[in-house]
Amino acid sequence: MSLRTPADGHVEDVAPGRGTLPPRARYASSDAASLSLNGRWRLRVSATADAEDDAFARPGHDTGDxxxxxxPGHWVLQGHGAPIYTNHLYPFPVDPPHVPTENPTGDHLRHFDLPGDWxxxxxxxxxxxxxxxxARVWLNGTELGDFKGSRLPHEFAVGHLLRPAGNVLAVRVHQWSAGSYLEDQDQWWLPGIFRDVTLLHRPPGSVGDFFVHASYDHVTGAGTLRVDxxxxxxVTVPELGVDVATGEPVTVPVAPWTAETPRLYDGVLATAGERVPLRIGFRTVALEDGLIKVNGTPLLFKGVNRHEWHPRHGRALDLDTMREDVLLMKRHNINAVRTSHYPPHPAxxxxxDEYGLWVIDECDLETHGFVEQDWRDNPVDDARWTPALLDRAxxxxxxxxxxxxxxMWSLGNEAGTGRGLTAMADWIHDRDPARPVHYEGDLDCRDTDVYSRMYPPHAEVERIARGLDGGTRRRRRLPLILCEYAHAMGNGPGGLADYQELFETYDRLQGGFVWEWIDHGIEHPELGYAYGGDFGEELHDGNFVCDGLLFPDRTPSPGLTEYGKVIEPVRIGPGGTDGTVRVTNRYDFADLSHLEFEASHQIDGRPAGTHRLTVPPLGPGESAEVKLPPAPDDEGGEVQWTVRALLAGDLSWAGRGHTVAWGQGTVVRRAPVAAAAGARPAVDGDTVTLGPAVFDARTGAPRTVAGVRVRDLRLDVWRAPTDNDHGAHWQSDVRCGPHWRExxxxxxxxxxxxxxxxxxxxTVRTRVAPxxxxxxxxxxxxxTSDGERLRLTVSVVPEGDWTVPLPRLGVRFGLDAASTDAVSWFGGGGEAYPDTQAASLLGRWEAGVAELQTPYVRPQENGARADVRWVELGGLRIEGEPEFWFSARPWTNEQLDAARHRTDLTPGDTVWVNLDHRQHGIGSQSCGPGPLPRYFLWPEPAEFSFVFSVPGD
Known part of the structure; x- marks a missing residue:
């Protein structure tokens, strides 16, 4: 006889649930009553799914303790248990549909009264x-049912159970279930009720499900509306004079909706019992001529993948945070979002819709962990799971x-292939034939309408663009979209400009989506931001969860600044003749009438006047040569022009004067750095004096320069490896970081x-080697010296068999931290490396040493400024020939390398300065390809110089 009859059988049931209403359209508001049940709930957490009976769901149960x-929230982020991060490994044995007995279970209880006017x-x-x-749900002691599908809505009919006062809503939430096998999505595992809970009144004759069909004919300019x-x-749309019955089509002249011009019309769907506001955008999506087109125009996606994240609240996002995301995207020229890897909060x-972003809406599906067993027992190819997959779709x-x-609809992510995915695709195509279907794992494109790839290197992307990639006949006729590329983990990603050049060259390439939007660091009192392994996880993937263009607090990283520059919708560059610039409209739909242009010059980095520039309202794809104002008298200095495209008026996402795009060019090049020679070194005991410098006679190392103490000046080739230097363990090609250390x-x-x-x-002769x-x-x-200035010329010749590139090549030295805070320089303004330099705006800049550090969640090489002519810090002015990279930090590269979190770094009494002749590229190899070959720093003979002097001389 059985001694145990589990009351939690639903947990391991592959069915999507029971008792829920059929899915339907979601709308934000109506004139029907509603009651938010968000707020403070009672919680009891048990170690197993069956540790407690369901007595807590009955009215009168004592929850005082x-x-x-x-x-909305996650109980593990509110002091009850701990989060777990894995990239693709399931944090429990893979034995579908079974889950561990150790299954944290949160019993949630909420008491509520109905409003007096309910x-x-x-x-x-x-x-x-x-x-x-x-989740398993009870209301006033009556069980309503249960459901799975974490990022999806579920509704229950409850009118017959409601009381005017003293209602008791009970929800039992299990961390693990059969549904967990479908939700292996490279993110923190965070149980809880993390989105809104709402009670909706449904009057007699209220709106049920409805489907707004709003197409646009780009030839006639007419929109056709039908609301089923x-x-x-x-259905009424006053602005368009529309007043028709549901199901009845009407055609009227309209302005179309696009991500660039998100025109919405306010309407109302009115039934006998309810009025629902509609926000209608007319647009037509089609696969034509082998391209995804909207309103007859091919799209170029300049997108990001977006997990939902907040460093304190996890996936429980509020409206202001979501709006902040959208505004940051728009202000950095991003035009598209893939909702990786689940539908987002509906708001x-x-x-x-309101601000204008193209969306690939992705289903709540990933079974990536089954790759460890070569996809054996994968639920998407097991007919028992197909109802759950169809329910999610x-x-x-x-x-x-x-x-x-x-x-576009996406079937999910990294779930292999199988009959369940085909069933999902067939259902979606039948239900909504007006939108294409996406899925990256369908390499033959049997079920999908685009050819989608992750992280192909540049050369392969070009082969695909030229039709040299092979594949099925169907695939060869479809556009390529990189649903993930350019892995934004730590310092990087590199190579963005090189990808964008390909996208803009070949029609078949319709852009891509950078991985990803935000670092998933969790606020931590000792660590700053925690990542995988910081909570004692048995299995984890470290800081792979921190791979975004935003830091956890939503501060843009240098990677986002670079991406915004690379994808800017206006190209500004030198014209065909001297004194002109070429302006090109790279929008898909909009002309340039919403922009104004200004031109300025600078002499040796100092501004020298700003002028309005008249640029015609170019249409998409059009270019014009525009005459620049005359350059000022350079008086022997280096002269650049800068042209900016600015918003001419306030828009919903930015105010007038916001910089949309910029370009820069050189009018007069920099003069060579004057030689510093003529003075002779003088030996005096254990020192050598040469011009303004004193050297150690035994080692030849400088002790002071112009009275400034300088310590440990020597060649430096090491950098604290970036996440992209480390690479990913599954990659077979060269991963520089491990080889550098080896x-x-x-x-x-x-x-x-x-x-x-x-x-x-x-002259000091050395050999530097491991x-x-x-x-x-x-x-x-x-x-050498002319008596006032000191010149250092460094010559480097490699010896032996070098099989890996160098991280950097330059010199490093230390300055007294007490007198080295303010730094000024003429060069690139933000962090930049050989393949992340597009956004490096040349000019004069000032910053404190602390401001020069980029706060990556896992410390690593950061903060280099490129194309530097001179830098002043610590009482010294340093000019370089040729231009150089510089960085200054209050710790050594070795200390930076040893740190796991920012809190491991403590400023010392020395500021360490790197003056680099060259740097190795960044690439994207934390998940994608490494740097392109032209960005490798292979050891070869090199010579470079720096001239030291007193600032102002």
Missing amino acids: WAEVTV PDAGDAVLRFDGVESC SDVPGR FLDLC ARMVERDKNHPSVV LGLHRMRHRLDAVETDGEAL AGREAGLRTVYRW
């Missing part, structure tokens, strides 16, 4: 917008079908061969 948590007639619906991962509704009624799509499509911003570049030894004071120079290796760098430091 229960904790309180906020809903109507007596009609029904009511209880809606959950998101619960992870499985389960409940008959009328986010409202914002995309239907709940996405039905909820979001009325959003004009949604131009070679010993982090522990180079400096052998002194000679110190010579012949003629006008102090222990245990043959390869080395023969390095000569040659110092």
Whole structure:
């Protein structure tokens, strides 16, 4: 006889649930009553799914000793348990549909009264917008049912159970369930009721499901509107003079909706019992001529993947945070979002409609962990799971079908292939033939309408663009979209401009989506931001969860600044003749009439006048040569022009004067740095004096320059490896970071061969090499002076067999931190490396040493400024020939390398300055390709110089 009959059988049931209403369109508001049940709830957490009976769901149950948590929220972020991060490994044994007995379960309880004006007639619906991962629900002691599908809405009919006062809503939430096998989505596992809970009154004759069809004919300029509704009624759009019955089409002249011009018309769907506001955008999506077109025009996606994230609240996002995301995207020229890897909070799509973003809406589906067993037992190819897959597809499509911003449906992510995906694609194509279907894993494009790839290197993208990639005949006729590329983990991503050049060259390439929008760091009192492993997880993937263009607090990273520059919708560059610039409209739909242009010049980085520039309102794809105002008298200085495209008036997402695009060019090039020679070194005991500098006679190292103490000046080739330097363990090609460390570049030894004071120079000959290796760098430091200025010329010749590139090549030295805070320079203004330089605006800049540090969640190489002519810090002015990179930090590169979190770094008494002749590229190899070959820093003979002097001389 069985001693145990589990009451939690629903947890391992592959069915999507029971008791819920059919999915339907979601709308933000209506004139029917509603009651938010968000707020403070009682919570009891148990270690297993069956640790407690369901007595808590009955009215009168004593919860006096229960904790309180906020809903929406995750209980593990409110002091009850801990989050878990894995990229693709399931944090439990893979034995579908079974889950561990150790299954944290949160019993949630909410008491509520109905408002005094709550109507007596009609029904009511209880809606959950998101619960992870499985919920069982009771109202006033009566079980309503259970459901899975964490990022999807579920509704129950509850009108017959409501009381005017003293209602008790009970929800049992299990962290693990059969549904967890479908939600392996490279994010924190965070159980809880993390989206809104709402009670909706349903008057007699209220709106049920409805489908707004609003197409646009780009030839005639007419829009056709038809609203299909389960409940008959009328549709009115006063601005268009529309007043028709549901189901009846009407054609009228309209302005179309696009992401660039998000024109919405306010309407109303009125039935006998309810009035629902509509926001209607007319647009037509079609696959024509092998391209995705909207309103007859091919799209170029300049997109991002967006997980929902807040560093304190996890996936429980408020409206202001969602709006902040959209505004930041618009202000950085992003035009598209893939909702990786689940439908977002519905309010986010409202914002995309309003502000204008193309959306690929992705189903709440990923089974990536099954790759570890070669996809054996994968649920998407098991007919028992197909109802759950279809339920997820239907709940996405039905909820979001009325959003004009949604131009494509995605079946999910990294779930292999199988009959379940085919069933989903067939259902979606039948339900909504007006939108294409996307899925990256369908390489033969059997079920999908686009060819989608992740992280192909540039060369492969070009092969695909030229039709040289092979594949099925169907695939060869479809456009390519990179649903993920340019992995924004830590410092990077590199190579964005090179991808964009391909996208803009070949029609078949319709752009892509950078991975991803925001770092998923969790606020932590000791660590700053925590990542995988910081909560004692048994399995975890470290800081792979921090791979966004925003830091966790939503501060834009240098990567976002770079991306915004690379994808800017106006190209500004040198014209065909001197004194002109070429302006090109790279919008898909908009002309340039909403922009104004200004031109300015600078001499040696100093502004020298700003002028309005008249640019015609170019249409999409058009270019014009525009005459620049005359350059000012350069008086022998370096002269650049800068042209900016600015908003001519306030828009919903930015105010007048916001910079949309900019270009820069050189009129008069920089003069060579004057030679510093003539003075002779003088030996006096243990020192050598040469011009303004004093050297150690034994080592040849400078002690002071112009009275400034300088310590440990020597060749430096090491950088604290970036996440992209480290690469990903599954990649077979060269991952520089591990090879650098294996070679010993982090522990180079400096052998002194000679110190010579012949003629006008102090020459120091050395060899720099790692222990245990043959390869080395023969390095000569040659110092000269004219009596006031000091010139260092560094010559480097590699010796031996070098099989890997160098991280950097330059010199490093230390300055007294107490006198080294303010830094000024003439060069690029923001962090930049060889393949992340597009946004490096040339000019004069000032910053404190602390401001020069980029706060990546996992510390790594950061903060380099490119194309530097000179830098002033710590009482020294340093000019370079040729231009150089500089960085200054209050810790060494070795200390930076050893740190796991920002809080591991403590400023010391020395500011360490790197003056780099060259840097190795960044790339995207934390998940994607490494730097292009032209950005590699292979050891080869090099010579570079720096001139030291007193600022102002």
